[in-house]
Amino acid sequence: xxxxxxxxxxxVIPGLNVALLISAKLIVPSALYGMLLGVITGVLRxxxxxxxxxxxxxxxxxxxxxxxVVQLYFWYFALxxxxxxxxxxxxxxxxxxxxxxxxxxxxxxxxYVRGGLLSIRAGQFKAAxxxxxxxxxxxxxxVLPQAIRRSxxxxxxxxxxxxxxxxxASIITVEELMGAARSIAKxxxxxxxAYGTVAIYYLxxxxxxxxxxxxxxxxxxxxxxxxxxxx
Amino acid sequence: xxANDVILRIDRLNKSFGTNHVLKDATLELRRGELKVxxxxxxxxxxxxxxxxxxxxxxxxxxxxxxxxEIKFKNKRExxxxxxxxxxxxxxxxxxxxxxxxxxxxxxxxxxxxxxxxAATERAMAELERVGMAGKAALYPAQLSGGxxxxxxxARALAMDPKVLLLDEPTSALDPELIGEVLTVxxxxxxxxxxxxxxxxxxxxxxQLASEFIFMEQGCIIEHDTPAVLLAExxxxxxxxxxxxxxxxxxSA
Numbered sequence: 001x002x003x004x005x006x007x008x009x010x011x012v013i014p015g016l017n018v019a020l021l022i023s024a025k026l027i028v029p030s031a032l033y034g035m036l037l038g039v040i041t042g043v044l045r046x047x048x049x050x051x052x053x054x055x056x057x058x059x060x061x062x063x064x065x066x067x068x069v070v071q072l073y074f075w076y077f078a079l080x081x082x083x084x085x086x087x088x089x090x091x092x093x094x095x096x097x098x099x100x101x102x103x104x105x106x107x108x109x110x111x112y113v114r115g116g117l118l119s120i121r122a123g124q125f126k127a128a129x130x131x132x133x134x135x136x137x138x139x140x141x142x143v144l145p146q147a148i149r150r151s152x153x154x155x156x157x158x159x160x161x162x163x164x165x166x167x168x169a170s171i172i173t174v175e176e177l178m179g180a181a182r183s184i185a186k187x188x189x190x191x192x193x194a195y196g197t198v199a200i201y202y203l204x205x206x207x208x209x210x211x212x213x214x215x216x217x218x219x220x221x222x223x224x225x226x227x228x229x230x231x
Numbered sequence: 232x233x234a235n236d237v238i239l240r241i242d243r244l245n246k247s248f249g250t251n252h253v254l255k256d257a258t259l260e261l262r263r264g265e266l267k268v269x270x271x272x273x274x275x276x277x278x279x280x281x282x283x284x285x286x287x288x289x290x291x292x293x294x295x296x297x298x299x300x301e302i303k304f305k306n307k308r309e310x311x312x313x314x315x316x317x318x319x320x321x322x323x324x325x326x327x328x329x330x331x332x333x334x335x336x337x338x339x340x341x342x343x344x345x346x347x348x349x350a351a352t353e354r355a356m357a358e359l360e361r362v363g364m365a366g367k368a369a370l371y372p373a374q375l376s377g378g379x380x381x382x383x384x385x386a387r388a389l390a391m392d393p394k395v396l397l398l399d400e401p402t403s404a405l406d407p408e409l410i411g412e413v414l415t416v417x418x419x420x421x422x423x424x425x426x427x428x429x430x431x432x433x434x435x436x437x438x439q440l441a442s443e444f445i446f447m448e449q450g451c452i453i454e455h456d457t458p459a460v461l462l463a464e465x466x467x468x469x470x471x472x473x474x475x476x477x478x479x480x481x482x483s484a
Contacts, residue, residue: 126287127325131339132315141342146329224328224373
């Protein structure tokens with residue numbers, strides 16, 4: 001055991017600390033873009049014109065219906081071969097990962113937001129209309145602030161998933177936490193220390209995220225929208 | 232009275248849900264400072280008429296004039312402006328659940344009228360003061376009683392400086408002991424000259440204030456006249472029959 005800690009602190013932890021920064025650069029933008037796009041998609045799926053709704057539904061079906069690994073491979077390896085009018089897009093591994101994570105995350109987020117939107121009573125729309133608000137003003141100032149509060153547990157859940165599936169970026173060559181752990185394990189033949197330690201890193205990240213999400217729920221909590229008192 | 236006194240005129244509004252014709256050729260004129268009271272059995276079309284008057288339910292046919300100008304509802308901008316001028320009070324209040332009482336009153340001032348936040352806050356507080364709710368300005372709807380919520384919703388409508396106020400059974404969702412505080416607010420509004428159309432079952436109360444009773448049944452305006460005429464001893468009106476019936480059921484509250 002003592003030897004484990006010695007090895008972990010000398011060889012594993014310095015390597016993982018460097019990779020931690022890369023993981024953060026992967027997770028934070030993916031989560032933010034994912035939330036933003038998820039809210040927009042959720043709104044369009046509920047209030048969009050028929051064809052907009054259809055397009056958004058197809059997007060969600062596609063990104064929830066295919067493995068994330070396939071999506072990452074597509075953005076990183078396949079996209080450069082698709083040329084439209086002589087132009088093709090080449091993404092580096094970081095960009096491809098963030099794009100893949102954000103699009104996948106948003107597909108799930110939109111479902112949580114959709115649930116929140118559907119829970120808003122019709123009277124709220126009527127009251128907003130009666131005051132002369134346009135549909136856009138109604139959604140922005142009346143419906144979304146309530147719906148997002150109700151979606152927060154789901155949105156948080158998806159962010160926690162995202163922290164863990166960010167490890168998939170390692171298979172398209174990003175040296176984030178998981179990638180770094182694998183390199184260390186291969187180079188040293190000490191997989192127990194490498195993978196055991198990286199698991200703790202993810203556990204700590206998820207725990208921090210849980211605290212942050214709890215704090216956010218409490219911060220935005222208002223009478224009538226509280227988190228249940230049981231937990 | 233000259234025709235200039237007519238603020239709101241509606242002409243032959245119709246509304247159907249499928250084959251159910253719930254509003255038939257509703258026509259009325261509203262003069263400045265008048266309170267017209269819609270009465271009649273539930274399902275008679277009172278609520279549909281009020282909602283059609285504010286275009287919350289678009290009527291299938293009919294025309295509406297505000298201050299002599301016909302409203303072209305196809306024009307969204309004109310529709311939103313019209314709704315600001317014609318306030319609405321709902322049976323179940325419909326306060327915005329995520330905003331405090333003050334923010335409920337203020338939100339349309341800042342977002343719809345574009346009034347700066349500070350001025351809008353002052354105006355919102357003044358309106359809450361008017362309905363006796365200034366002391367509860369910071370509370371959220373979930374923390375207010377039904378009567379308090381309805382008073383805030385009145386303040387919210389008044390803050391928009393409406394020319395006409397439509398009230399859809401404002402006391403029907405309230406516990407009996409809370410009705411009084413809302414009726415007091417409505418009475419004050421009537422006395423201050425606010426032009427209103429109110430659907431209600433509070434016959435005794437509204438008979439003292441109403442300039443006209445409008446009796447609706449099965450989507451039609453059956454009769455309309457002053458309460459004194461319709462409720463006179465000698466009158467042989469549907470209104471009187473109806474009132475006799477609900478008075479037997481304990482309307483005196």
